[in-house]
Amino acid sequence: MNDREKEYRAIFLAEAQQSYDQISTDIVKLERDPGNEQVVAEIFRLLHNMKANAGTMELEAIAELAHRLENVFSAIRNGDITFEGSKVNLIFKAVDYLGYLINNIAKPRVQQHNNELLDGLNEVISGGEDRIEGLQSEGGASVVSNKLHLSDSVSISLKKLDDLLNLVGELIISRDHLISFAEIIENQQIKVITQSLSRVADSIQETVMTARLVTVSSLFNKFPRIIRDIAAKEKKVVNLVVEGADTTIDRNVLKVISDIMIHLIRNAITHGIEAPQDRKKQKKKEEGSLKISASSDKGLVFISISDDGRGLNPKAIKSRAVEKKMITSAKARSLTDNEALGLLFVPGFSMADKVTEFAGRGVGLDIVKSVIDSIGGDLKIESEVGKGTNFIMSLPISMAVKAALLFKVGENNFALPLLNIHSVVTVSRRSIHTIAGVLTLERKDETIELIYMNDFLFKEEYQTSFINLKREIMDIVIVWYNNKKYGLIVDQLLRQQEIMIKPLQKPLDNNHLFSGITLLGSGEVCYVLDVANATKIYEQKESSLQIY
Amino acid sequence: MEDKDSIALVQEGKSKKNEVLYQFVTFKLGTEDYAVSIEHVKEVTITPKISKMPKTPPFIKGVASVRGDLIAIVDLEERFDLKPALKIKDAPIADSFTIVIDADTYTIGFIVTEMPNTLVLSESQINRSADVIEKARLKNKFISGLGKTNDGDLVILLDILKVLSAKEISQISSV
Amino acid sequence: MSKNILVVDDSYYMRTILKNILEDAGYNVVNEAASGQDALKGVDEQHDNLDLVTLDLILPDNSGLDVLRSIKEKYPDQNVVVVSAVGQSSIVEQAMEIGASAYIVKPFDEEKVVEVVGEILGNEINNE
Numbered sequence: 001m002n003d004r005e006k007e008y009r010a011i012f013l014a015e016a017q018q019s020y021d022q023i024s025t026d027i028v029k030l031e032r033d034p035g036n037e038q039v040v041a042e043i044f045r046l047l048h049n050m051k052a053n054a055g056t057m058e059l060e061a062i063a064e065l066a067h068r069l070e071n072v073f074s075a076i077r078n079g080d081i082t083f084e085g086s087k088v089n090l091i092f093k094a095v096d097y098l099g100y101l102i103n104n105i106a107k108p109r110v111q112q113h114n115n116e117l118l119d120g121l122n123e124v125i126s127g128g129e130d131r132i133e134g135l136q137s138e139g140g141a142s143v144v145s146n147k148l149h150l151s152d153s154v155s156i157s158l159k160k161l162d163d164l165l166n167l168v169g170e171l172i173i174s175r176d177h178l179i180s181f182a183e184i185i186e187n188q189q190i191k192v193i194t195q196s197l198s199r200v201a202d203s204i205q206e207t208v209m210t211a212r213l214v215t216v217s218s219l220f221n222k223f224p225r226i227i228r229d230i231a232a233k234e235k236k237v238v239n240l241v242v243e244g245a246d247t248t249i250d251r252n253v254l255k256v257i258s259d260i261m262i263h264l265i266r267n268a269i270t271h272g273i274e275a276p277q278d279r280k281k282q283k284k285k286e287e288g289s290l291k292i293s294a295s296s297d298k299g300l301v302f303i304s305i306s307d308d309g310r311g312l313n314p315k316a317i318k319s320r321a322v323e324k325k326m327i328t329s330a331k332a333r334s335l336t337d338n339e340a341l342g343l344l345f346v347p348g349f350s351m352a353d354k355v356t357e358f359a360g361r362g363v364g365l366d367i368v369k370s371v372i373d374s375i376g377g378d379l380k381i382e383s384e385v386g387k388g389t390n391f392i393m394s395l396p397i398s399m400a401v402k403a404a405l406l407f408k409v410g411e412n413n414f415a416l417p418l419l420n421i422h423s424v425v426t427v428s429r430r431s432i433h434t435i436a437g438v439l440t441l442e443r444k445d446e447t448i449e450l451i452y453m454n455d456f457l458f459k460e461e462y463q464t465s466f467i468n469l470k471r472e473i474m475d476i477v478i479v480w481y482n483n484k485k486y487g488l489i490v491d492q493l494l495r496q497q498e499i500m501i502k503p504l505q506k507p508l509d510n511n512h513l514f515s516g517i518t519l520l521g522s523g524e525v526c527y528v529l530d531v532a533n534a535t536k537i538y539e540q541k542e543s544s545l546q547i548y
Numbered sequence: 549m550e551d552k553d554s555i556a557l558v559q560e561g562k563s564k565k566n567e568v569l570y571q572f573v574t575f576k577l578g579t580e581d582y583a584v585s586i587e588h589v590k591e592v593t594i595t596p597k598i599s600k601m602p603k604t605p606p607f608i609k610g611v612a613s614v615r616g617d618l619i620a621i622v623d624l625e626e627r628f629d630l631k632p633a634l635k636i637k638d639a640p641i642a643d644s645f646t647i648v649i650d651a652d653t654y655t656i657g658f659i660v661t662e663m664p665n666t667l668v669l670s671e672s673q674i675n676r677s678a679d680v681i682e683k684a685r686l687k688n689k690f691i692s693g694l695g696k697t698n699d700g701d702l703v704i705l706l707d708i709l710k711v712l713s714a715k716e717i718s719q720i721s722s723v
Numbered sequence: 724m725s726k727n728i729l730v731v732d733d734s735y736y737m738r739t740i741l742k743n744i745l746e747d748a749g750y751n752v753v754n755e756a757a758s759g760q761d762a763l764k765g766v767d768e769q770h771d772n773l774d775l776v777t778l779d780l781i782l783p784d785n786s787g788l789d790v791l792r793s794i795k796e797k798y799p800d801q802n803v804v805v806v807s808a809v810g811q812s813s814i815v816e817q818a819m820e821i822g823a824s825a826y827i828v829k830p831f832d833e834e835k836v837v838e839v840v841g842e843i844l845g846n847e848i849n850n851e
Contacts, residue, residue: 004743011736048781049734052808055830056740412599457602505654507712508611508620513603517611517618525599525611525618 009105012057016102019046021221023095027083028224034083044073050098061111062101068121069094075125090120161212165398168205172500173519175201180522205498209398213248216294216303219258220245223292226262230269237276237286238269243293249301250398256375257303257395260368264305264391265290272309272389282386284308300419301397306390312383314340321349341381342483345369369482373532376402376417376515381483394419402501405477406494406526409453413526414490415499415518420531422478422485424493429472441476441487448478450487451538457513481535501528513537567670572695574667574703575647575660578630583667583695584708590648590655592664595621609659614648621646621657624711651712658712667703669695674705725751726844727772731762731790732779732806737829741777741806741836748837750775750844759785766794766801773801774844778823780807780814788817795822802843806831 026043030036047070054063072091075081083091094117104110175198182194220242231238273279273288280286289308294301314337321343322329335343343349347366372379376396383389396402396419404415405424425443432450433440439450476487501516503509515530572583573592593614598621600610607626611618624630645664646657676693693705728750732738735757742752753769756762759782766776776794780787787807794801805818808829815826825839 008736008740011739015734015736042783045733045781045783048808049737052829053734053736055808056737412602502618505618505620506651506656507608507622508601508604511601511603514601519613519618523613524597525613527599527601527611 217245247294268307272307308388407490408492575664726774775802
């Protein structure tokens, strides 16, 4: 295969996979709304292209199957047949097989006609006559063409984009150097030049970042089909609502979360949403609702998966944790409901064997959580017994460059990704108390555990006595991990800034307290705190403290 | 030349007597003179500003930026307990030098208090016999031989990659 | 001077192939369009130096035949070659009637495309 053939094959495959996803979504739509002419026209057009393109690629099995399916949808469009009854399953099967052929184009052995399917499709159109007349397709499908356009433009290798992004990171660091320098020497001309350089650097960064972004729809499009299959198997009725499918996110992040989302969706249908008869008894709509929504704000993407099923029972979770000897019953009593839900993220806490009794959705959540942690994201649960559960993922738009809050502890600079930060508060010493050896902050209706960073980071044994807190006014960064809030008392808040995180090199790479380091414009080193591990280390120390 | 691999073989030249020549960077740790093959030395610089990394052992001085590269800086004297007994106070880090070592997959620097030098030794000036190595204070596995300079001074030839990849250094920092 | 061509197809794959074939043959693909609307816009914008349009018939927004009709009404001299997987004679006849210069059925031979386009554009040697 020469280079051009390879390129054609790659383009064909990308387009065919996308068309297949779209067709899969569309036929589910059509099943609910068989008279939707726009959807029929779109399916027809996609199949038509696939037939022609596969023909050019000499992929006969795909071309033939697409052709027969095209005929079926042509007949549906002409009103000769309707998308109903036993035909539907056959068409679903045929589309599945089409996907199978597409995903295996490199395997000639797979590229075989499935005569049973082909004959079946012919029977669907009684008479089997080619009737592609009235080429006037309906309007309104332009959204799809826009989407095709978008992924068209990502024909540059990701490696190159990654390299480019790294270079941009270097550029940003140099820019920050220059800014600091300009401030020191107080030269007006240099200041002006730096400002314009700064703008250019910013827009280059933004352009490169957006070049890596794809819409979440490329993933979300797969869900209707998956949900249909799981629901059918579980004998549940599920109505899917998708919001914000045009939200953009880094392709790598999307790749990482795709399995997680399917896992959460499966959990929601299997363990969350009740069987129709049970829902009826509870005076709920027989049709369960599953809502998947995406949105972005300030460099973060939020994806939530919420159902209106059984909900999670904090009491049950607590007693399970006690039973598994993960916590003491005294500790269990002290946990709030939200903190109890956080226990689901602790490794080894699987609710699998208690699912029915518990009404859980907590299967394998520790794994889900650790995957999200690994890309610097976060997962929160909100749940109400009998009402439903909501999983909220906060994700970085990009993996390499992160918006962060910078602060000082002692002489050192530290950064905390904004993603992990709940809020920043300034409090007077009076509102800080020591309860059973633990520093706490009383706020409104909640009590937040505090970590005095200076001691935590620099003392051999972490044990904060009140004496160390000399200042009257203290800055506290409140972070959220495992559904629990922690307040980090820092020495000095600096500013918010986008940082380029470099991984730790040997021999420092065993230090899990930090996810990386970055160089500030001043030339100073700044350590990026890993909230997940920092709170874990803190918890371990806390529990060892409580022994005496 | 059976131990050629472990010795720092850098720049091979021929002396007048047609002998193989090796080039080293020499420095003082504690009271002894040491040498590492120049092949592994990326650069020698005045020690830059170091930022201590929390939760790392004392001999890891911290991280510093060397030409935009963020590298760990270690103190081998402290690590291997080579500090001269009579020295009461450490020389200020700012007046010291850092030898930056290119260790294949990463870069690392170590601090020396006196200005390092370069040294060329011919094969005949290097003694690799086991009993010589035995006498050195550092663990033998880190030492590839003993060199004798033209002035008659002794220098210990270090296998710096082995030193830096030693368990003692690579696994200490886990929290 | 090299001849200018606009390629209209809603499939990126198909556009890439056509663009490569035409450019290899020495033509200049000045623009690509993935919808009927973009096609009409492209023709409007570049009509003065546009020598030929290749046009797909099944497009997301409107029918290729309608697009063909609009182009020919506005610019009767515009060369349009239909490149479509639709092969029924009734459609081919309709297209030719509206004023297509040629009709190529997908999947096609590369040589065929070059030959047809070459005939229409007067077989000029296009290598600059």
